[in-house]
Amino acid sequence: MKTFTYYILLITSLFILTSMSECADQEGPQTIVNGKVYDAITNEGYSNIPLQITRERFGFGGSRYEDFDTVVTDNKGEYHLNFTPILPGTFTIYFKDYDLRKYGLLEEYNISSRKELEIGKTNTIDFKVKKLINLKINLKNSSNYNFNTFRLNSASCNCINYQVDSLRITKDTTLNFKVPRLTKIFATSMFYNKGTNSFKKNEHIYDILGTDTTVVINN
Numbered sequence: 001m002k003t004f005t006y007y008i009l010l011i012t013s014l015f016i017l018t019s020m021s022e023c024a025d026q027e028g029p030q031t032i033v034n035g036k037v038y039d040a041i042t043n044e045g046y047s048n049i050p051l052q053i054t055r056e057r058f059g060f061g062g063s064r065y066e067d068f069d070t071v072v073t074d075n076k077g078e079y080h081l082n083f084t085p086i087l088p089g090t091f092t093i094y095f096k097d098y099d100l101r102k103y104g105l106l107e108e109y110n111i112s113s114r115k116e117l118e119i120g121k122t123n124t125i126d127f128k129v130k131k132l133i134n135l136k137i138n139l140k141n142s143s144n145y146n147f148n149t150f151r152l153n154s155a156s157c158n159c160i161n162y163q164v165d166s167l168r169i170t171k172d173t174t175l176n177f178k179v180p181r182l183t184k185i186f187a188t189s190m191f192y193n194k195g196t197n198s199f200k201k202n203e204h205i206y207d208i209l210g211t212d213t214t215v216v217i218n219n
Contacts (some may be wrong), residue, residue, distance in 0.1 A: 017165070028085040029120035033071075033093055035079045037127045040108045040180060041210075045077020046129065049103060050096040053081070054114060057089035070096055091117045093125060105129040105178055130180035134212040138188070140172040141218075145191035145200060154185045181210040187217055 038048045053068040071081040072193070087093050090115030100106055108128040118121045118122050139150065150161040152175075160179050179185065187204040 009048060016026065018155065025086050025088070028087040030082060030083055030084050030089070030112040031120040032080075032119060033117055033125060034078070034080040034123070035125040035127065036076070037073050037129060038077050040128045040130050044075065046077075046103070047073050047075045047077060049073045049077070049100075050094075051079060051093055051127075052096040053083060053088065053117075054092050054094070055089040085119055087119075091119060091180060093117060093123075095127070100129065101132060101178060104132045104178075106132055125184045133181045133208070133210070135177040135179045135185075135208060135214075136141050136214040137175040137177070138214060138216045139175070139189070141191075143191070143194065148192040148199065149188075149190040150175075151188040152185060153178070153219060154183050160185065179208060181207045181208065187215075 005038050026082055026111070033053070037046045037051075038044060039046070050070055050072050055066045055068055056063055066089075068085075069081060069083045071079045073079045095107075095116040097103075106129060115125045117125075137152065150162075150164050154160050154162060160177060160183075162177065163177075185206050185207065185208060189202045189204075191200050191202070192198075193200075202217075204217060210214075
């Protein structure tokens with residue numbers, strides 16, 4: 001019974017201490033964060049990209065995240081923000097929308113981790129991105145083989161890994177993707193002939209251009 005009472009008192013004490021620590025929030029020193037969202041190839045800045053300041057703090061039950069100030073890049077792709085943090089906590093900055101594809105962009109290294117800020121100092125944090133272009137794959141087939149499998153991937157990024165099985169086409173079809181410009185892609189086609197019960201395989205390598213591109217794969 002004494003052990004049970006001890007644990008109850010311990011849990012209650014921890015809860016009270018945690019509640020007190022959460023009430024002990026105070027303003028920290030003014031902090032500056034600035035930088036640029038720019039293209040990995042051309043160094044072009046991208047405007048109207050929102051970045052979010054987030055606080056991570058430890059409380060009863062573990063860490064939790066709270067969103068703070070938001071800043072949007074200007075017409076040069078640059079941003080500047082003065083903010084007063086609420087301590088304690090670890091402050092970071094990252095894209096407000098993790099899926100940058102909605103802006104036609106992809107982060108250079110596909111890193112989803114936030115960038116930590118030094119409180120009370122000037123932080124310069126840049127984000128390197130790649131512009132996405134439209135890639136149209138036109139699969140043509142005039143033989144007596146049907147497409148059985150089609151794969152599309154890239155060695156230069158983790159941005160495309162596409163596969164479709166039993167793609168039964170006798171003439172042609174079109175597939176649409178968004179990929180970073182100047183991406184090298186690998187296309188593999190497997191064909192099946194039901195009459196002869198035989199397969200054949202075609203492989204292709206393409207260097208995608210810097211603008212919207214159409215690739216014709218003809219069997």
